[in-house]
Amino acid sequence: MKNQVTLKGGTALLDASKILKRLDMKDSYVVADLGCGGGGHFIAPSSRMVGEGGKVYAVDIQKRVLDALKPQLEIQNIKNVELVWSDLERYGAAKIPDGSCDIVIIINVLFQNTKIDIILKEAKRFLRPGGRLAVIDWKEGSQPFGPPGNLRIPPQKIRELAYEVGELLLIDDFDAGRYHYVLVFRRD
Numbered sequence: 001m002k003n004q005v006t007l008k009g010g011t012a013l014l015d016a017s018k019i020l021k022r023l024d025m026k027d028s029y030v031v032a033d034l035g036c037g038g039g040g041h042f043i044a045p046s047s048r049m050v051g052e053g054g055k056v057y058a059v060d061i062q063k064r065v066l067d068a069l070k071p072q073l074e075i076q077n078i079k080n081v082e083l084v085w086s087d088l089e090r091y092g093a094a095k096i097p098d099g100s101c102d103i104v105i106i107i108n109v110l111f112q113n114t115k116i117d118i119i120l121k122e123a124k125r126f127l128r129p130g131g132r133l134a135v136i137d138w139k140e141g142s143q144p145f146g147p148p149g150n151l152r153i154p155p156q157k158i159r160e161l162a163y164e165v166g167e168l169l170l171i172d173d174f175d176a177g178r179y180h181y182v183l184v185f186r187r188d
Contacts, residue, residue, distance in 0.1 A: 013179055014107070014136065016045040022174065023134055023184065028053035029102040032126050034088055034119070035109035036060050038068040042105060047078045057096050057126075059084040088122055089115040101126040107136040108180075110158070111151045120158075120165045127187040133168060135183045136176055143179055155181050 020042070025031065029050045033042050036058040046056045058081055060066050066083040073081055086094035088109070104123045110116050123133050138152045146152075155173065162168040162185050172184035
């Protein structure tokens with residue numbers, strides 16, 4: 001069909017470059033995209049922004065998703081991305097060094113999980129002091145696509161869980177388009 005739009009986990013609705021600029025991503029940063037998905041919508045822009053001196057960890061629980069990313073990275077000649085297979089609901093499972101990341105991004109992932117607190121704790125583990133965690137997820141309400149309304153995680157719930165995890169201070173929140181919100185936390 002000529003006018004049909006394919007959506008990959010909602011990331012087709014997000015302007016990755018705009019969001020990453022708002023996160024103040026810089027050259028030589030180390031970034032982790034937790035639950036990157038097969039489209040890897042934020043991987044290439046992150047890779048370009050951190051440059052050759054930086055690194056991007058593309059993390060997902062599905063090996064086939066990571067396998068699908070490999071040829072995309074090769075075609076685009078992206079060499080600063082490391083694919084990491086991990087279950088984010090298992091604290092300490094991801095093979096990313098503690099305190100190594102400047103920015104951690106979680107996009108359209110939390111509504112699919114039951115142990116959100118563990119995921120936030122795992123994200124915090126990766127962050128260096130002063131590093132930032134960006135949670136990007138679906139706004140509440142009924143919409144023509146995305147997860148059902150009862151699965152969407154309200155921003156206030158994420159704030160509460162981040163507070164419980166500790167050392168995560170909310171420093172920014174903004175709309176990432178019509179269907180998503182962004183919460184940005186700094187690790188103290």
